[in-house]
Amino acid sequence: MATQEEIADAIAGMALFADLTTPQLQGVAHRFEERFFPEGERILRQGLTGSGFYIIIDGEAQVLVDGQPRATLGRGDFFGEVSILLGEPPVADVVATRPLRCIVIGGPDVEGFFVAHPRVMFRMLQAQARRLRNATRWRS
Amino acid sequence: MARREEGDRPFPPGDYPLVVVGSGPGALQLTYSLTRLGVPHAVLSSDDAPGGMFRHWPFFQRLLSWTKPYAPAPRGTRTYERYDWNSLIADEQDFRAIQPTLMDGSSYFPSRPEMERNLVAFAERTSLRVRYGCRWTGTRREDEANGTTFVLETTDGEYRTPVAVFAVGVAQPYTPPFAGAELTAHYADTRTPESYADKSLVIIGKQNSGFELASGLLQWARRIIISSPSPTKLSVDTRSLVGVRARYVQPYEDHVLGGGVSIIDAAMEAVERSPTGGFLVRVRSTAGGETMTIDADEVISATGFTCPLLDLPDLGVTTFGQAKVPAQTPYWESASLPGIFFAGTIGQGAVGLKKHGQPSNSGAVHGARYNARVLARHLAATRFDMERRRPSIRPADLVDFCQGEITGCPELWHQKAYLARVVSADPAGGLLDEGIQPLAAVLDGGASNAIILTLEADGTGSIYPVVYVRRDGVVKEHVFDPDPLLEYGSDAVRDRLLEVVRAVVPDAA
Numbered sequence: 001m002a003t004q005e006e007i008a009d010a011i012a013g014m015a016l017f018a019d020l021t022t023p024q025l026q027g028v029a030h031r032f033e034e035r036f037f038p039e040g041e042r043i044l045r046q047g048l049t050g051s052g053f054y055i056i057i058d059g060e061a062q063v064l065v066d067g068q069p070r071a072t073l074g075r076g077d078f079f080g081e082v083s084i085l086l087g088e089p090p091v092a093d094v095v096a097t098r099p100l101r102c103i104v105i106g107g108p109d110v111e112g113f114f115v116a117h118p119r120v121m122f123r124m125l126q127a128q129a130r131r132l133r134n135a136t137r138w139r140s
Numbered sequence: 141m142a143r144r145e146e147g148d149r150p151f152p153p154g155d156y157p158l159v160v161v162g163s164g165p166g167a168l169q170l171t172y173s174l175t176r177l178g179v180p181h182a183v184l185s186s187d188d189a190p191g192g193m194f195r196h197w198p199f200f201q202r203l204l205s206w207t208k209p210y211a212p213a214p215r216g217t218r219t220y221e222r223y224d225w226n227s228l229i230a231d232e233q234d235f236r237a238i239q240p241t242l243m244d245g246s247s248y249f250p251s252r253p254e255m256e257r258n259l260v261a262f263a264e265r266t267s268l269r270v271r272y273g274c275r276w277t278g279t280r281r282e283d284e285a286n287g288t289t290f291v292l293e294t295t296d297g298e299y300r301t302p303v304a305v306f307a308v309g310v311a312q313p314y315t316p317p318f319a320g321a322e323l324t325a326h327y328a329d330t331r332t333p334e335s336y337a338d339k340s341l342v343i344i345g346k347q348n349s350g351f352e353l354a355s356g357l358l359q360w361a362r363r364i365i366i367s368s369p370s371p372t373k374l375s376v377d378t379r380s381l382v383g384v385r386a387r388y389v390q391p392y393e394d395h396v397l398g399g400g401v402s403i404i405d406a407a408m409e410a411v412e413r414s415p416t417g418g419f420l421v422r423v424r425s426t427a428g429g430e431t432m433t434i435d436a437d438e439v440i441s442a443t444g445f446t447c448p449l450l451d452l453p454d455l456g457v458t459t460f461g462q463a464k465v466p467a468q469t470p471y472w473e474s475a476s477l478p479g480i481f482f483a484g485t486i487g488q489g490a491v492g493l494k495k496h497g498q499p500s501n502s503g504a505v506h507g508a509r510y511n512a513r514v515l516a517r518h519l520a521a522t523r524f525d526m527e528r529r530r531p532s533i534r535p536a537d538l539v540d541f542c543q544g545e546i547t548g549c550p551e552l553w554h555q556k557a558y559l560a561r562v563v564s565a566d567p568a569g570g571l572l573d574e575g576i577q578p579l580a581a582v583l584d585g586g587a588s589n590a591i592i593l594t595l596e597a598d599g600t601g602s603i604y605p606v607v608y609v610r611r612d613g614v615v616k617e618h619v620f621d622p623d624p625l626l627e628y629g630s631d632a633v634r635d636r637l638l639e640v641v642r643a644v645v646p647d648a649a
Contacts, residue, residue, distance in 0.1 A: 004369075004462055005316060023369065026407040027426035030370035035491060036460040036467040038475040042584050048617050050495025050557070050598065089617070099476075101460065106497010108599040 004029040007103060010057050014076045016127070019119035028120075031113065032103035037061075037096040044080055044094035051090055052104045053080045053113075059100030064093045072097070081124065084110045151182035151271040153297030158519065159184065161276050161292070162307030164192020165259060166484020169228050169509045170305060172266055173516030176231055179524055182301075183268075184294060186275035190263040191256045192484075193311050199330050200356040202249045204348065204385050205504055209240040209248070213548075221550035225506035226250055228262045229513065235265050249387070271296070276308075279451050288479055303523055305515070307484035310463050310503070312448040315441040320411030323419060324439040327353060336360045339437040342421045344408060346372050350442030351388035354401065358390060365402045365434055366391065369426045372403055379601045380498050406432065411439050447486055452477075465489035470581035471518045472511065481519070487511045492558040492580050496598040500558035510551045510559055514576055533563060533571040538591075538648045539637050541573070545593050546605040547629045551576045556603065557596040565589040565644045583608065583615060589644045607637070611644050 007029040011017045017025060034057070037043055043061065044051050055078045063071040063079070070092065073079060083090040084107045105113055114121040158174070160167050163185035171183045187195065198204075203226065211223035215237040221229065227239040239258040243250055250258065263270070278293040292299040313326040327349045333356055340363040343350045354364050366372075372392060373383030384392070394401040406423035414420045414435060421434040446464040453459055458467045458476040466482055467475040468490035474480040482489060488502040490511075501507030520526040533541055541563070545552065551559045562574040566588050574590070582592055592608035592615075602622035609616050618640045620633065641648045 003316060021429050023407040023424045023426040023429055027369040027405065030368065034461045036458060036475065038458075038467065038469075041475075045493075045583065047615070048493075048495075048583075049619065050493070050498075050596070052494065052497060099458070106494065106599070108497050 007032070007034060007057070011055070011103070014055070016055065016076070016078065016120055016123045018123065020117070024117070028117070029103075031109075032105050035102050035104050037100040037102070039096055039098055039100075041096050041100075042093055043096060043100070043102070044090045044092065046091060046093045047089050049089050050107060051080050051083055052106045053084055053110050054078060054094075054102045054104045057101040057103060059096065060098040061094050061100055062097045064095060065091065067093075078124070078127070080104075081110065083107075149271050149273075150269040151184065151274075151299075153294070153299055155300045156180070156182040157301065158182070158303045158305070158523070159290075159292055159299050159301040160305045160307060160483070161185070162192065162309070162484060163187050163190050163263075163270050163272065164194070164307060164309055164484055165228060165505045166309075166487065166508045166512055167192075167270075167305075167307035168259060168263055168268060169512035170307060170483045170516055171268055171270070172228065172230065172262075173513045174519070175268070177516055177520045177526065179516065179520050179526070182299065183270045184274045184276060184292070184296075184299065185270050185272050186295075188272050190259045190268075190270070192259075193309050194252055194255045194259065197311075197328075198252060198352060199327075200333075200352055201252050202247060202387075203252065203255055204249065204387065205506060206248045207239045207243065207250055209243060209245070215240060218550055219548040221506075222548075222553045225504070225554075226255060226258060228259070228505075229509050230262070230266060232266075235262065238262055238265075276450065279304075279455055281455055290479060303479055303481065303519065305481040305483050305519075306449070306452070306486065307482070307512075308448050308486065310445050310447050310465065310485045310488075312446045314444050314446045314462070316408070316443055316462075318408045318410060320419075321441070323411045323413065324441045327440060327442040328445075330440070333357055333360050336438070338362050340418070340435065341365070342367065342419075342434055342436040342439045343442050344368060344439065345442035345444065346370070346384070346403070347442065347444060348385055348388060349444070350440075351384045351391055353440060353442055354391035355388045358394065358401070363400055363402075364391065365404065365436070366395075367404045367406050367408070367421075367423055369405060369407045371405050379597065379599050381501060381504065382497075382499060404432070452480065455480075460489070470578035470584075472515050481515065483512050483515060484508050487515075490578070490580075492578065493583075495557040495596060498556065498597050498599060500556075501554050502558070506554045507558075510555055510576065514559065514578065517575065528575070530564075530572040530574055533573055535571060535645055535647045536649045538563070538571060538641055538645055539634055542591065542593055542607070542637050542641065543629060543634055546595060546633075547627070549576075549593075552593065552595040553603075557594055557606070559594075560608075561593040562586075563591045563593075565591060571645065586610065587613065591641050591644065605633070607640050609640060609643050616643070 008025040061073045158181035160183045205225040208223040213219035275295045280291040282289045313328040346368045375383040391401045395403045409422040456477040466489045521528045545561045560579040564572045590610045596606045604622040605620040607618045
């Protein structure tokens with residue numbers, strides 16, 4: 001269990017929220033919800049609409065495309081944003097491989113959140129750019 | 141209701157195959173459903189009568205959940221349940237739709253006493269047996285070769301059971317930690333409205349409880365300031381039960397029209413006594429970070445409630461969120477301690493898919509009552525080896541069956557994208573009505589070819605059918621177009637259903 005105060009403390013150390021003040025972090029903690037997933041539970045479902053934007057507080061998850069493992073995610077990593085930004089169902093499953101704690105906001109709230117927190121959006125773009133660079137290196 | 145004498149009290153301490161704790165709507169619905177299925181169990185409650193939290197709250201007397209005495213469907217039908225959020229559900233016609241018979245016509249929101257009478261009437265008419273006045277005080281677990289036994293310690297003695305269901309509500313007052321928090325009163329300690337006459341109030345929290353107090357005190361308080369770090373959410377904006385319900389929006393209008401209520405987005409820093417006998421409330425804006433100090437006669441923490449789980453977390457029950465709700469499987473079993481289940485509002489810890497950010501209604505009676513019935517059937521099948529009833533469906537009747545469910549099935553209307561009607565389509569076994577199941581369980585746990593029917597909402601105000609078809613292990617989602625009048629009995633919908641189900645039932649008609 002994490003209170004909103006504990007969530008604010010937890011996300012304070014993450015790159016995504018590095019530019020926010022303490023009251024802003026508390027605002028984020030109020031806006032997101034905490035979720036817990038036991039090992040083996042699916043969080044994102046490939047091909048199904050309506051997913052959310054997740055940030056991992058603790059634990060580990062695996063990204064699977066058609067059942068094949070593609071990546072491992074841990075504390076501070078986020079997922080679900082691509083399908084929300086594109087308005088398309090996720091192209092992968094995300095499954096907890098260890099007990100997993102996340103914070104999440106629903107798809108309809110994501111745009112408003114990023115517009116209200118442009119520094120978080122910028123940090124997310126940086127992370128996306130790194131993923132794109134690494135994928136390009138891997139392919140070349 | 142007078143506490144019963146020992147000779148009349150059922151379920152003395154001892155060994156039971158299943159123990160339910162609670163006597164609110166969730167526990168009453170569960171014990172009703174278990175009893176009708178023939179599942180032996182005991183029910184314990186610290187209260188002296190049915191009703192749970194409705195014996196005390198809400199302060200301002202009317203519920204947020206409606207019952208329409210006059211609705212598009214006749215009382216007592218399954219379809220009518222869509223319009224009656226408060227009656228518990230019975231198999232017998234005489235015990236259905238009790239709530240509308242107890243309302244005086246002044247509102248379609250029952251008063252708190254009307255809701256309490258509804259629950260008492262259901263318990264009495266259906267002859268539910270509960271050991272009242274028996275408080276659960278602690279829990280032990282004994283692990284043996286043949287399984288785990290839970291020992292529930294109570295004021296009447298010990299109850300030993302392999303399966304315990306806790307339906308004890310989310311009703312333990314919670315105040316977040318900040319300097320001077322002890323100087324604030326919690327929502328649960330609210331006094332009579334007239335005692336706030338001409339007072340300047342700070343209410344911490346922008347959930348329904350904070351706005352309920354503000355609404356009820358508008359004509360009494362001199363000034364009201366409502367504060368929390370995040371902006372106000374209104375249910376009419378989120379198009380869901382998330383946010384402040386329409387009945388409590390008046391303080392918001394007062395705020396935006398400059399009437400004397402102020403609503404601010406600020407984090408609480410400290411509450412101190414002021415030299416004049418009141419309080420100084422120091423907050424920091426979540427937007428600009430500037431500090432504000434507010435004079436107040438009284439400070440009320442409307443900061444929510446947690447689950448009264450006693451020592452269950454020490455035994456291994458994992459919780460999450462501000463309300464410390466237990467993490468649960470789709471069938472409401474603790475995700476970390478098998479054998480411990482939850483019913484009633486605590487069942488919201490089985491979150492489900494929460495598609496488009498839309499929550500289930502498990503935290504309210506009109507969602508929890510169906511969860512309890514599904515849980516009873518699940519416990520009967522998995523813990524008591526009772527065969528699940530699975531009526532067969534002829535392929536020629538399949539589309540009519542599906543269309544009937546998406547137009548009139550109350551479970552689908554009240555638990556959107558959470559409970560589903562499932563038809564298995566095993567090529568060897570024919571079509572079987574598998575009943576109502578949690579959507580997450582059937583999507584993630586099933587293997588057979590199946591047609592999975594739900595109603596869903598995406599936060600735009602639309603409510604529409606979604607049909608999942610599983611064929612050879614692969615699930616495909618079919619989202620139907622929303623109808624502005626929410627009528628899905630048309631030939632066009634039937635044609636679409638036929639096209640969709642023929643993927644697994646080629647001879648469907």
